[in-house]
Amino acid sequence: MAALPIPPDISGVIGEVDLSGALTLELAGIIFSFMLINLFDSSGTLIGVTDKAGLIDSNGKFPNMNKALYVDSVSSVAGAFIGTSSVTAYIESTSGVAVGGRTGLTAVVVGVMFLLVMFLSPLVAMVPPYATAGALIFVGVLMTSSLARVNWDDFTESVPAFITTVMMPFTFSITEGIALGFMSYCIMKVCTGRWRDLNLCVVVVAALFALKIILVD
Numbered sequence: 001m002a003a004l005p006i007p008p009d010i011s012g013v014i015g016e017v018d019l020s021g022a023l024t025l026e027l028a029g030i031i032f033s034f035m036l037i038n039l040f041d042s043s044g045t046l047i048g049v050t051d052k053a054g055l056i057d058s059n060g061k062f063p064n065m066n067k068a069l070y071v072d073s074v075s076s077v078a079g080a081f082i083g084t085s086s087v088t089a090y091i092e093s094t095s096g097v098a099v100g101g102r103t104g105l106t107a108v109v110v111g112v113m114f115l116l117v118m119f120l121s122p123l124v125a126m127v128p129p130y131a132t133a134g135a136l137i138f139v140g141v142l143m144t145s146s147l148a149r150v151n152w153d154d155f156t157e158s159v160p161a162f163i164t165t166v167m168m169p170f171t172f173s174i175t176e177g178i179a180l181g182f183m184s185y186c187i188m189k190v191c192t193g194r195w196r197d198l199n200l201c202v203v204v205v206a207a208l209f210a211l212k213i214i215l216v217d
Contacts, residue, residue, distance in 0.1 A: 010082065010083055010084075013082070013083025014081070014082045014083050015081060015082075016083065017080070017081060032212065033212055036175065036179075036208065036209065036212055037173075037175045038072075038073075038076060038086070038088065040174070040175045040178045040179070041088065041173075041174050041175045042069065042072045042088050042089050043065075043069070044174045044175075044178055045088075045089040045090065045091045045093070045174065046062060046065060046068050046069075046072075046089050047062060047065075048091060048094065048143055048146070049089070049091070049093045049094050049097060050062045051146055052094050052097050052098070052142055052143070052145075052146075053097045053101075053102055054102075055102075068089070072088055072089055075087035075088065076088055091139060091143070091174070092135070092136070092139055093107075094139045094142050094143060095135060095138060095139055095142075096110065097142075098138070098142055144165075147161065147165065155188065155192075156185070156188040156189050156192055156194060156197075159184060159188055160181045160182075160184040160185035160188060161181070163177075163180050163181055163184045164177045164178060164180065164181030164184075165177070167180045167181075179209035179212070179213065182202065182205050182206040182209055183206045183209055183210055185202065185206070186198060186202065186203060186206045
């Protein structure tokens with residue numbers, strides 16, 4: 001007689017939050033690092049997915065970015081509380097956009113499907129990691145189409161874009177690619193005498209990334 005597998009017991013991790021132990025000077029750098037990673041990983045993913053979905057306005061901005069980040073932050077806290085992996089926006093969502101997904105209903109359907117196959121996790125675990133490579137390559141092809149809008153004739157724009165694009169896969173991190181892109185953008189603008197083109201927010205973010213790399217990484 002076959003039986004459904006029992007999900008792992010999470011009683012030992014759910015709610016095990018030690019805020020007093022985390023809020024120390026020794027962990028300040030780690031917390032800051034995770035904050036930057038979560039912020040720019042989520043922002044980069046959301047911008048990439050919404051751009052592909054055609055939800056970006058004429059100014060190149062996602063109008064509902066604040067709501068999306070609220071959901072992302074609450075989900076991250078909830079995921080940490082129950083002891084699971086990070087609950088955040090994933091770049092693989094582009095595959096859903098590619099087949100017509102445009103609203104939150106797409107995420108709801110995917111969530112229901114995950115719930116249905118939750119008890120079949122041993123069978124899913126039998127699928128080797130490289131079997132999903134095709135889907136990831138497809139997502140990468142969809143994302144690279146946005147590079148057509150880069151002004152490749154302006155080296156102060158094209159070089160940072162190139163560095164960002166190349167370093168994401170080389171460092172296995174969207175955040176690291178964005179960090180190097182921010183810093184190279186500021187360096188290119190300053191070295192070419194076009195520092196007036198820099199936005200204060202861009203300079204601050206680039207400086208924070210530089211401090212993270214020097215002091216934390």
